[in-house]
Amino acid sequence: MNAITLSNITKTYNRKTVLAVDDVSFEVGKGEIFGLIGPDGAGKSTLFRLLTTLLIADKGTATVAGHDVVKDFKEIRGLVGYMPGRFSLYQDLTVEENLNFFATVFNTTIKENYELIKDIYVQLEPFKNRRAGKLSGGMKQKLALCCALVHKPEVLFLDEPTTGVDVVSRKEFWEMLHRLKLLGITILVSTSYMDEATRCDRIGLILGGRLLSINTPEDTIKAYPEKLYAAKSDGIYALLKDLRSFEGILSCYAFGEFLHVSLKCAEQEALSYIQSKGHTHVEFKQITPTVEDCFIRLLNQKNEGNGHKDE
Amino acid sequence: MRPLKFLLMKEFRQLFRDKGFIGRLLIAPALQLVLLPLAANYTIKNVNIAIVDHDHSSISKKMVDKIMSSGYFRLAGYSDFNSKANKLIENDKADIVLEIPVNFEKDLIREGGRKIAIEVNAINGVKASVGFGYLSGILTDYNADIRMQWVEPSRTNSLPVIDVIPSFWYNPALTYYIYMVPAILVSLVTTIAGLSAAFNIVKEKEIGTIEQINVTPIKKYQFILGKLIPFLVMGFIVFTVGLLIAWVVYGIIPVGHIALLCLFLEVFLIAILGFGLLISTYCDSQQQANSLMFLFMMVFNMMSGLYTPIDSMPGWAQFITHLFPISYFIDVMRMIVIKGSGLHDILHQIGAVLIIGIVLNTWAALNYRKTT
Numbered sequence: 001m002n003a004i005t006l007s008n009i010t011k012t013y014n015r016k017t018v019l020a021v022d023d024v025s026f027e028v029g030k031g032e033i034f035g036l037i038g039p040d041g042a043g044k045s046t047l048f049r050l051l052t053t054l055l056i057a058d059k060g061t062a063t064v065a066g067h068d069v070v071k072d073f074k075e076i077r078g079l080v081g082y083m084p085g086r087f088s089l090y091q092d093l094t095v096e097e098n099l100n101f102f103a104t105v106f107n108t109t110i111k112e113n114y115e116l117i118k119d120i121y122v123q124l125e126p127f128k129n130r131r132a133g134k135l136s137g138g139m140k141q142k143l144a145l146c147c148a149l150v151h152k153p154e155v156l157f158l159d160e161p162t163t164g165v166d167v168v169s170r171k172e173f174w175e176m177l178h179r180l181k182l183l184g185i186t187i188l189v190s191t192s193y194m195d196e197a198t199r200c201d202r203i204g205l206i207l208g209g210r211l212l213s214i215n216t217p218e219d220t221i222k223a224y225p226e227k228l229y230a231a232k233s234d235g236i237y238a239l240l241k242d243l244r245s246f247e248g249i250l251s252c253y254a255f256g257e258f259l260h261v262s263l264k265c266a267e268q269e270a271l272s273y274i275q276s277k278g279h280t281h282v283e284f285k286q287i288t289p290t291v292e293d294c295f296i297r298l299l300n301q302k303n304e305g306n307g308h309k310d311e
Numbered sequence: 312m313r314p315l316k317f318l319l320m321k322e323f324r325q326l327f328r329d330k331g332f333i334g335r336l337l338i339a340p341a342l343q344l345v346l347l348p349l350a351a352n353y354t355i356k357n358v359n360i361a362i363v364d365h366d367h368s369s370i371s372k373k374m375v376d377k378i379m380s381s382g383y384f385r386l387a388g389y390s391d392f393n394s395k396a397n398k399l400i401e402n403d404k405a406d407i408v409l410e411i412p413v414n415f416e417k418d419l420i421r422e423g424g425r426k427i428a429i430e431v432n433a434i435n436g437v438k439a440s441v442g443f444g445y446l447s448g449i450l451t452d453y454n455a456d457i458r459m460q461w462v463e464p465s466r467t468n469s470l471p472v473i474d475v476i477p478s479f480w481y482n483p484a485l486t487y488y489i490y491m492v493p494a495i496l497v498s499l500v501t502t503i504a505g506l507s508a509a510f511n512i513v514k515e516k517e518i519g520t521i522e523q524i525n526v527t528p529i530k531k532y533q534f535i536l537g538k539l540i541p542f543l544v545m546g547f548i549v550f551t552v553g554l555l556i557a558w559v560v561y562g563i564i565p566v567g568h569i570a571l572l573c574l575f576l577e578v579f580l581i582a583i584l585g586f587g588l589l590i591s592t593y594c595d596s597q598q599q600a601n602s603l604m605f606l607f608m609m610v611f612n613m614m615s616g617l618y619t620p621i622d623s624m625p626g627w628a629q630f631i632t633h634l635f636p637i638s639y640f641i642d643v644m645r646m647i648v649i650k651g652s653g654l655h656d657i658l659h660q661i662g663a664v665l666i667i668g669i670v671l672n673t674w675a676a677l678n679y680r681k682t683t
Contacts (some may be wrong), residue, residue: 052526074528082526088519092325104317105527147523 001066003155003186004028004051009060011046016058020046022209023060028188028202033181035200036190037295043209044190045085048159051188052082065154078106081148085159087140091133095124095143098132099150106151113152116183120146120176138169145176156180158189162196174199194292205295212298217291224289224297226250229267230258233279242277246270251300258283260293314529318537326541335507340499340549344556347495348488351618358442359387361396361405368416370457377453378409383445400432407431407442420461481650488561493644494617496553500576501583501611501637504546506604508587512538513600516591531680539584546580547573566651574654575643578661582636582668589675611637636664 004027011021021043028034036044049055051064053073062069065079089098099121103110114121120142127135132143141161148156158177162170174196177187181201189200197203198217205212205220215223233239240259243252248265263270267284274282326332360378364371378384387405388396399405410428412418418425429446433439482489515521524534554572557563565572590607594600614624614631615638621629632638639660646652 054522054525077526077528080526082523084519084522086519088523090321090325090520091518092328093321097321097324101317101321102523102527105314105524105529107313107528 001030002027002063003030003032004034004062004064004188006047006051006062007060009047009050009057009062011043011050011055011057019209021050021057024206024209024211025060026204026211026214028186030186031181031184033177033187033189033199033201035197035203036188036206037192037194037197037203037291038190038206039192042206044206045159046209047206048082048084048157048188048190052080052157053077078151079153080155080157081151081153082157083141083144083148083159083161085163087144089132089140089144089147092131094129094131095135096128098143099146102147103150108151110150113150116152116180117146117149119179120149138165138173141165141169141173145173149180153185155186155188158187160190160192162191162193170196194290194295197291203291205298207299207302212302213294220291220294221289224294226262227267228287228289228293229261229263229270230255230283230285230287231261231274232258232281232283233274234281235279238277239274239279242274242279243270246273248273251297253296255292260287260296315533315537318529318533319540322537322541326545335503336545336548337552340496340503340553341556343499344492344495344553345560348491348561351491351495352487354487355438355441356383357385358383358438358445359399359404359406360384360442360446361388361390361399361408362386363390363393363396363408363410365391365413366411366415370416370419371411374411374450374453378446378449381445381449383442397430400430403432403434405432406435406438407446409446419457489563489649490645492557492561492563493648494641496550496557497637497640497644498612498615498617499553500546500550500580501640502608503549504542504580505583505587506608507545508538508542508584509590509594509600509604510597511542512588512591513594513597516594517596531676535588535676535679539588542584542587543577543580546583547576550576563648565648567647567653571654571657572644572647575640575647575657575661575664578664578668579636579640582664582671585668585671585675586636589671589678592675592678611635614638616641633663634667636667639664 006027007025009021009024010019012019024043024047026034036047038044046055050057051062051069053069053076056070064076067073067075067079069076090101093101099110103113110117124139124142124146127139132140135143145158145161148158162173165173170193177189178199181187191197197220200217202214202216203220204214213220213223231239231243236254236257236259240252240254243249243259243261248263248269250262250264252259252261254260261270267286271282271284274284362375362378364375375389379386384407388399390396393410396405396408396410400408408428408430410430412425412427415425415427427450429443431439431443479485512521515524550572554565554569586607590600590603594603612618614621614628615635616632621632621638624632643652643657643660646656
């Protein structure tokens, strides 16, 4: 049985003038880590709020742990853990008091589910008498995860859990998620960091409220149809301008210190074009696309599609 | 009911952790109850008077002595020229000018009457009218004295004279703080309980904790009760502290039953907390709540009969004050504390506040559901 199902979910704001989620359908299997990848404003948080019964969709149906999000919202509230994008625990209560409070409102105790949160809690323990507001960013996230886990939920909703957290803490955080997965907890996680996408079992690329693709990270990358090249020279901006005016080019954009280029013509043709423009120290090599490349490609496609519609 | 217990534990823990809380709860009311009644004192002293004496007779001199010995006036100038006295009013040095005309004494004796002029600076309306009242009172008294001296006693008896002997019930000396302190205490309880409840709920919205609470099995009514009960308790504490201060500082001991006061306070707090809850459902930030509350509290305080009697307002304004729970409470406070009214006398007010409370709380609960 799927832990989460959505079919044709649509949600608008401001009396139907702002479309936040547009006809989204997908399923998440039990014990799966499903990542929603997309930029800010793509509709990720709205999906989370719909699934955690905080909002009601305009159209479509959704279930969480086998319960309908509208009819059985009471059951769902006991079965899910939700970590909103913004730190929203009581800043004036201590670590221990926050955890105790959330345990008691779910009618349980820290002791009862200690096994589940042990790995995270041992890191928090030295600060257990510190007020939540005075914790560092990474510690806050760990505490929030603890609070979301303390009642042993079946499904965990994590809305941008690693935003504003340092690289080491992010890595630790994902390791924790994988341990939770082994315990059979289903995790729906959103992020705007593309590098985190590869740590999910499956990812959904979401943009402007529409789900553009759903696949495993590997297959998402494999599905990239063209060969992708990285190019570099001494004058990177001039190179970008030259390549964009070249007819044999499909797409070209800056990516870190390189330009990522896909071609209509042969590799050799492009190389000789670059050299004819007088660039020095030219590097030009084929690379494996990343999830971000896939995302940019879908983004461009969508924009072009819109452009054609306008014409 | 178990979740409610944990919610309450959490609320009280947070309240007492807040450093300014004890201060707001105890020190602020104490300070205000000691200071505010002083500001609401209508016994005006130090009215500046300028006297223009064109007569310089023994009668005019005695008259001035009598005015100055009353203790209400301060001599701002004494001269023969109108222009000098008028200048004093223009420069805000004098509030009242008394002009005694030429041949005042002579005309008074010969013709049995003479007019004198009083000019009043009416920029400060209260000071002007009260000062004028004092002055005309003194002059009337003085007039009677003169008559006694010059007119033969046998003849005065034949003239009908109305002699008024006032007797002020419940507050024989018309001591202002006896009726101001209970009313200010009401205003204080309203501000502290109502405002705190509204701010507290909005704060949960602002920092997003309400979101986290909403995904737990806690029910809406439990959350609302968990918010209202602590502030109900807080209202009672502030009220008790206030009554103690009224006793220690002003020697005011309620004539009526304390239990009756508490009963009304209970009903009143339910209404005012409902109002706070209602405000919080319409606001997303503490700043919004603050400006909205400021607006309402201003109107409540000015129109509730705290400073000016409701009976002197126009009909439509009186109708509006009937919608404010605070005006009923001020009324009831004065009735119970000063007069010693019983339950039977305040049934009407209890009923009214109860209805207002039910309306506000229902409205708030409905609106709360709609917005989250």
